[in-house]
Amino acid sequence: MSRHLFDTALSEIREAYEGHPDMMEFCPFPKDVIWRDVAPYLTEPAKRMVEDNSLDTDEFEDLRDALIAAGDDAKWRETYKHTNIGDDFLSKFGCYELFGLEGHYECQTTRGFLVYSPGGLYYPWHHHPAEEMYLIIAGEAEFAAEGNSAKLLKPGDTVFHSENLPHNMQTHEKGVLAWVQWRGELTVAPVLTDRLNRELQP
Secondary structure, three states, rough: OOOOHHHHHHHHHHHHHHHOOOHHOOOOOOOOOOOOOOOOOOOOOHHHHHHHOOOOOOOHHHHHHHHHHHHHOEOOOOOOOOOOOOOOHOOOEEEEEEEOOOEEEEOOEEEEEEEEEEOOOOOEEEEOOEEEEEEEEEEEEEEEEOEEEEEOOOOOEEEEEOOOOOEEEEEOOOOOEEEEEEEEOOOOOOEOOOOOOOOOOO
């Protein structure tokens, strides 16, 4: 495993994070990260991300490239594998944890994830007890939360999801690469919000 790729990704996300007031207000960047060997697990979205030419960004080019490079050795998650979300979604939506309870760096105070979605994908209504902040790194996506209208976010934009607030995401022509930070209850995985998901496609 190429630890230097993860060290570079960690350094780049720290710089971007500490330079963004919304992220620093959400929670400090963790100081208690400890490297550990985690076996890589590649999924189809990991391969799609490398080939996605729509992930443009002016502000975070080095961060985007570092997160993508580390993805080749990352342990990609399949959060919704045992749900009815469908094979199409599972083959396109990707996520790996850089630091946290199961990350390539152990951290007990917060969790930080790369999230990738190609263009034209709907991420249905879901929720989790952790409070969450999204920072768009590259590309763009439309985010909606229950009670709020959808909003198109681009690199540098953020969106906050409070505890157990149902939210969804839709990409259009471009894909999106985002950083996701969790605080609060860190042990419970996201679940689909069945009462809002009459259909899995909008």
